[in-house]
Amino acid sequence: MGAGWAAQGLLAAMLAAAPEPRVVSALEKVRPGVTLKGEKEARLSLARGECEAAQVVLPPDVSRLRVKPLALKGPGRKTLEASVWREAFLEVKTPSNSQGGTGPWPDPLVPVEAPPGPKGTPTVLYVELCAPEQQVPGTYQGALSMEADGKPLSPVPFSAEVQPFVLPATSSLPNSFGISLYSIAKGHGLKPESPEARELLRDYALALLSHRVSAHGMSMNPPPVRFEDGKPVVDFSTYDAELAPFLEGTALPSGARFTTTDVRDNPAARTDKEKAAYYRALAEHFREKGWRARLFFYAKDEPKPEDVPLVRAQAQRVRAANKDVPVLVTTPLDEALRGSADILAPTLNCFFPRPGPQTCRNVLPLKALRGKLEPHVKVWWYQSCNSHGCTGGPAEDPSVEKVYSGWASYMVDHPAPLNRAMGPLAFLSGVDGELYFDTVFAYNTKDPWKDLFEFGGNGDGTFFYPGTPSRPGFTRHQPVVSLRLKHLRDGLEDYEYLQLLESLGEQTFAREAARRLTRSGYEVETDPRQWEQVRREMTTRLRKRWEASEYAKRSGVRPK
Template sequence: MMTVAPAPRVVSALEKVRPGVSLPGEKEARLSLARGECEGAQVVLPPGVSRVQVAPLALRGPGTPLEASVWREEFLEVKTPSNSQGGTGAWPDPLVPVEAPRKDTQAPLVLYVELCAPKTQRPGTYQGALKLDMEGAPAASVPFTAEVQPFVLPATSSLPNSFGISLYSIAKGHGLKPESPEAQTLLRDYVTALLAHRVSAHGMSMEPPPVRFEEGRAVLDFRAYDAEVGPFLDGSALPSGARFTTVDVRDSKAARTDEQKAAYYRAFAEHAKDKGWPAQLFFYAKDEPKPEDVPLVRAQALRVRTAGKDVPVLVTSPLDEALRGSADILAPTLNCFFPRPGPQTCRNVVPLQTLRGKLAPNVKVWWYQSCNSHGCTGGPAKDSATEKAYSGWASYMVDHPAPLNRAMGPLAFLSGVDGELYFDTVFAYNTKDPWKEVFEFGGNGDGTFFYPGTPAHTGLSRHQPVVSLRLKHLRDGLEDYEYLQLLESLGERAFAREAARRLTRSGYEVELNGGRWEQVRREMTARLRQRWNAAEEAKRSGVHPK
């Protein structure tokens, strides 16, 4: 009896395909995306396939063809789980070029296929087929259908955010000198990749503009600074026109006295205003200040405020009487907002609305993830109550389910927080070979969203950033946030809040079933399409929609 070779399977992007784990799949991919949105699907190739060649995929429909980007998922061997929700063994995370040499030929061969619709894309149905020439199985063709919706997501994130990145870490990870032209180009590539995923960066080269002081005025030379940061602030870095939502003020050692520092900050703010950059400036005070750091933070805040109101001071701390009045942007960790039974993992847990009542009206509240969510030691805690306290939280860890990686966007909408901070995206480049492990601060991937795409690893001729599956999930969560914001703007606030609650009831109560996430997205899409079309028809007829 003749046996039929198994066909490739399409698996939801909300699942993590691991060796030995059976997941349901489909014969074809069906995606829905707004104009201005990117959506992905995973194609799992049959067992025994050692290599694959992928023909360019373009979906054709009523408008310009939608061209797909395709990567191969590489696996990271996790030695110490982040906590009880993680696990040892191979986890998918780096998205490498399809033609890159395979390091583990025993792991599944999985492709991540992504479609992006520009805001000018004509709505409608687009179709095509992913053609695969596989070594170890017959050639195959996977049908793809994409429904481009009429509504449009903004290119720039509606939720302010700021994620750290460092030229010096990137150079170290790639074995380059930081001052080399190649490293400078690579920094731009990394930051562009962040912006393409709706993420703004702080740090970068960390070089402040040169300054001299004349009669109490600070005169800054912004030429190098503008060349580095300007394209991300003026919307020229990407064809979409996406911009940073935030930008950090780089302190200068050349400004020595309080008067010089105030003049320097004032000049920085005036330059941003003159350039017409809409991004939120901020001064990052001493990170996670200890009690002995309180005088420093208070002095920093006083100096910055002497320059005027255009440079808010960001302080990463729970609500603390010793720091009262020092922060214009207060950023506690995620676990400081949600009281839960058992041990608390934040020294002062205050729900957001209560926190706002304890702060001055002009103070904004951001949040950020840390090891206070997943545990700072690695592995499950010995005490079950402690382990429970560190479980369930929205998480950017490699060995946590995809919905946890995606949850921060819907959670931000539901809570009403003003922004998100994250300390680094290339931290492991400083301490280890990220291709072997990214375990830091008790978690796999804490502070690291990229892998160094050196020619030796990718097989390509030049260095490039290798993005992670987690960065895609983070982006998808920010797009969820845009859906919810758009629903609210179209008069569907109650519907949007109920949809968000079905995904993220609290910071530690996240829906883990990917199918339920997709169902909520379908319902949001249908409601948005209905509301958007009604609004557009009303504009044409001159009647205000009900």
Template structure:
């Protein structure tokens, strides 16, 4: 796992030994020195409303790459959208833990025409197909045609089987990942108040939404408020201009919406009465707009004992405004905070008991936790360095290292199944939502193209890279998505598959399938063949259940 940069001659004996492109599962991380079996053609299965991808590994030494648009033919009007990127590499200096490793790891997805990476890294194309809900089911076929230095390589056949069932455009699992206008503006060299920075924020938020992720933070600017006769008069014009596209489903053609939105506290509201009036006005505005997103107040992140009084006071103020603004607190179950949180969000490792040193002060399985909370309280979770270790590199004590190993993870230098596992885990545990503190954290501290090591992990809090006009291969400011964000999206689509299968009357099979992928938060299947096999079985089961359900809807008669 920790192989360094290899000579091109050695690479030739490993990946893509034949002088033609090879297709590798999107669940693999293609690295120098890691031998992977490739195929000559790509075969994808995707629901309507889903995106699926394959990796095309080009022959060693390939340069000057150009890709012709992938066109497909099939039984209906082809609305499938095909996108192609080239995978760029980070040179990891400190592994996240023993499951990570030093050397080159793929993560940023850059334009195909961007300059090639350092000598010795493979040239890998990430080819993604997205099927809109309107796409007719059936088999669609085409070929990816690639040129290198003006000469055609062997074309790569693509077959896409579009299933009859539909995934919702908006995630069924509420989530909230942080993103900041100020972090984005800083790394892109823009003024936060500039129209260009605001448009760029919208692009970042749009990419999150396209990957089934909702954002908190954004511009972080609260709507202006004044108080008249004890009532809050709030000017929501700027807030609505920023947030409406994501709350009303107009930001993307799919109609996807944010599942959540946080109340932006306003320092103009000074007294308890003013704060309550302001929160009440915020909730009333959401009601009047008909926005479906779960509004919440982010009270305190990982409160310490000395913060208990503050959290209790905040919760009391918010609740004075009514029941429409639940209070979110990121903490394990804590008697000192009992009754303060309407959304309790412990870290992932607080849900799964494990032998050895404890990395959470109160480990309680999800169902047990629910029994200890008031019925109205929702349970979210989030990842932190308590999963991969907060110091970086393997721990000296093997027992400590074991405790921090194998968790579901969003780190660059961890296997793709670990990046993807939160969706199946959420289905199994029954949590109500997921929180993640940031997606552009390293924008504040360093050049993400060289280093995203934070909090002991490579990529903790950073899921994007800044595309700027000064960088070769880019002509404008734009967000560059990561492989990890793709894997997170795929995990959320796994959640939709399992949830749909459960809704169609097959909950036992859905749970059995999920357990084959993620037996606990730290026991994740890393064999990509098993993930693909489970997906095939779930797809087959779903297709039969969906067609039977559609038959009943049309005829009113259950099939024999």
């Protein structure tokens, strides 16, 4: 850590000596004074169905910035259009742990025309290319043209190699991240019942889905139900209007779908018998609609010993209604809750034993955990403050600080590879899914633009910032995505690469590649160059295997 901070100031000096835009990896976090070696041009590779990005660092003290639309030209006059944002900064006052630090950290992705950050912060553009499944493979080229304070900057050449292989639009790894209409409305100063708030909820859900993330919570409103002679009569019209586009694949042009959604309890169902009938009607509605998403019941979150009877009762009611609706319980293996969970979700640190104090009361590697569960039980995991420490800042006891360091993390003030690591980790471990409690938690407690410190970490429970018309640079209410959401998405795309390699007969290679990035939950490679090298090797191997597979399909010859 000390060596990195000792190099502060060199980036600014380099740019001052050669005031031309420089391209750096999307896996770097460009901060004031941090030394980064830039390139004069951007070279990207992406699969069909994938998004990839580069960062363009501009000369210091840019105030008025204008960026011309960028469309790369490729085979047969086809184009590949780029999206461009400017990176804004969050002022971190308390570091998440010793891997973090105080001061400005890049995270919100704001419109280019938004006002510049505080003096001394870099001007960085996040330039993203997304290739639809129908994109013609080949080389695409163009140049990013910009003006700063009315004067042209040197154009930045961009080239992108669109690969022939395709990633699925819907995540192959089931996941469920929380979001709430009521939190969104509060963060934007709107009434939750207003049409504007409900349209905004849709925008947030679309942003999650476009990053391969499924949501639970949403409006939280259950479909109205009444009981006639004990039979439920359910009005699904409002419920379907909210969820159907995300469950049927019509919300995005890619056809991406939610992989999961949660059962919404209904206060109108008062007795156990009525609750069971309501759950049964909900499950039957899903079957009739042909929705593929896993409908699950989220039991009491992180139950304490006194909550055990409640969780057992919840599981019993749901199973009495329909055994196809799994009950999710967020807990390590617990004999008191045995048999209650169909999806068991311990925190990440419960899977990886390490020397020193334990941060989970029952640490078991996944294989050992599965051996103690019934065969039908799925195992998910999730991050919590146990990944960075729940008090904020480095712990006084070095042994405690060590066990809270190194974990895959979604914190703002942690290296980008830690933000990206959950996808490769999921492939390497064989876990069945990922859960996360919220993506807009800070909207309830503070101004996210000024502070995201929750549960001892900067960004715990929040991946968005509220863009409002009252904020300079915004003309309407809109979700502002974070760099961390981009890194999370890139990790899920890594998962797809590894899955595709495995499906094409490259299981050993895929596992070795994943292990070079994430040896365990707390042993994550933080050098962006290593991540990029592994990605290049996976791309080369995938392209070769894909082309052989396609040839075999056409010729009827089995690939070697």
